[in-house]
Amino acid sequence: MQIYLVGGAVRDQLLGYPVIERDWLVIGETPESMLAQGFRPVGKDFPVFLHPDNNEEYALARTERKTAPGYKGFVIHAEPDISLEQDLLRRDLTINAMALDEDGQVIDPYGGQQDLQQRIFRHVSPAFAEDPVRILRLARFAARYAHLGFTLAEETRAMMQQMVEAGEVDYLVPERVWAELFKALNEQTPAAFFETLNACGALAKIFPEIHALFGVPQPEQHHPEIDTGIHSLMSLQQAVLLSDNPEVRFAALVHDLGKALSPKDNLPHHYGHENAGLPILETFCKRLRVPNSFRVLALQVMQYHTHCHRVFDLRASTIVDMMVALGVTKPKNNFALFLLACEADAKGRTGFETRDYNQVRYLSRIAAALQSVDTSSISKSGLQGPQIGEAIRRLRIKAVRQAMNAYQQE
Structure with a gap:
């Protein structure tokens, strides 16, 4: 049995990145011989096995032949006579097509080390175009490596554009799109995920709601970057600086989807974009089967982010209604995440990146006052029906007004 460490583990080891998981390639074996040695099969489409002791994945060397559109239209050929070079040739990028033998020597038949040094994403072979x-x-x-200076080879970008034009991305299933987006949201530069898709024309096909924001102008005095799509990606990157939570990052990304619907006669203004975007966001989340926790926070941020920005000008009653809608009076709520996403939006503008966002401290103080309101006396007052809710609201408004006054006097 010839065993090689392959793929991302080799790439990250050469980059000095932490290796999270290791994949192994086996040459010269059959499924039967692997089973006889105690390996457990897990691959449905091709022979992959778990090591009996450490549960790491060991795959038999294989080649693939495209037989139908999409990413499932392949016939797998896995036989003992498949060579290491043949297996590596079917991989996507040169930096992922390297192997490490048992003596620690790098096998690099397709120039992966040079592309690593030059920080280039380059496809290994024309077979790249077979899998969207x-x-x-x-x-x-x-998204993971942009901060290291990685760029996309022009020939690879052109191939990706040809794939888009040929309709290959139309075969992507929602679960896979969300899985890759979720991973990108957890990386250091998730904006690069969308920039890369936009560069080859895939953004319009895969994320049309986000693509629609590019080219939509905003008032220059508030948004020196002007373009709404650019602002959305800047907000996403600010969210990365503020929080590790992918829900906050997602909410910052999609908070302005409604601006794509603003009438041209009103541009660069976007009156009512907060509510206009809600159906777009619902459709987006339904299509990609976005988890409910992501959807709920994103909807909250979309609807109330301008309230948060203008909170110093709002009446106590308006603030109470907003906070109740955000669930601040409930034991479990998204309010801290909501504030982070709003701050990311405010800082996601050219020249505003380092400005203080005092709304966070102000609203946190008000939220604490709202949560401390004792409503037990109302339940004993004899009030009925809507009267109870209105009495509770008056108590909350009073507490919030007091908190606002105390803050302003500091």
Whole structure:
């Protein structure tokens, strides 16, 4: 049995990145011989096995032949006579097509080390074009490594564009799109995920709601970057600086989807974009089967982010209604995450990146006052029906007004 460490583990080891998981390639074996040695099969489409002791994945060397559109239209050929070079040739990028033998020597038949040194994403062979998932994977690699200076080879970008024009991305299933987006949101530069997709034309097909924001102007005095799409990606990157939570990052990304609907006669203004975007966001989340926790926070941020920005000008009653809608009076709520996403939006503007966002401290103080309101006396007052709710609201408004006054006097 010849065993090689392959793929991302080799790439990250050479980059000095932490290796999270290791994949092994086995040459010269059959499924039967692997089973006889105690390996447990897990691969449905091709022979992959778990090591009996450490549960790491060991795959038999294989080649693939495209037989139908999409990313499932492949016939797998896995036989003992498949060579290491043949197996590496079917991989997506040169930096992922290297292997490490048992003596620690790098086997690099397709120039992966040079592309690592030059910080280039380059496809290994024309077979890249056979699998549309590779477009998403490459975009996700951009999200992970863009801060190191990685760029996309022009010939690879052109191939990706040809794949888009040929309709290959139309075969991507929602679960896979969300899986790659989720991974990208957890990387250091998730904006690069969308920039890479936009560069090859895939953004319009995969994320049309986000693509629609590019080219939509905003008032220059508030948004020196002007373009709404650019602002959305800047907000996403500010969210990365503020929080590790992918829900906050997602909410910052999509908070302005409604601006794509603003009438041209009103531009660069976007009256009512907060509520106009809600159906777009619902459709987006339904199509990609976005988890409910992401959807709920994103909807809250979309609807109330301008309230948060203008909170120093709002009446106590308006603030109470907003906070009740955000669930601040409930034991479990998203309010801290909401504030982070709003701060990311405020700082996601050219020249505003380092400005203080005092709304966080102000609203946190008000939220504490709202949560401390004792409503037990109302339950004993004899009030009925809507009267109870209105009495509770008056108590809350009073507490919030007092907190506002105390803050302003400091």
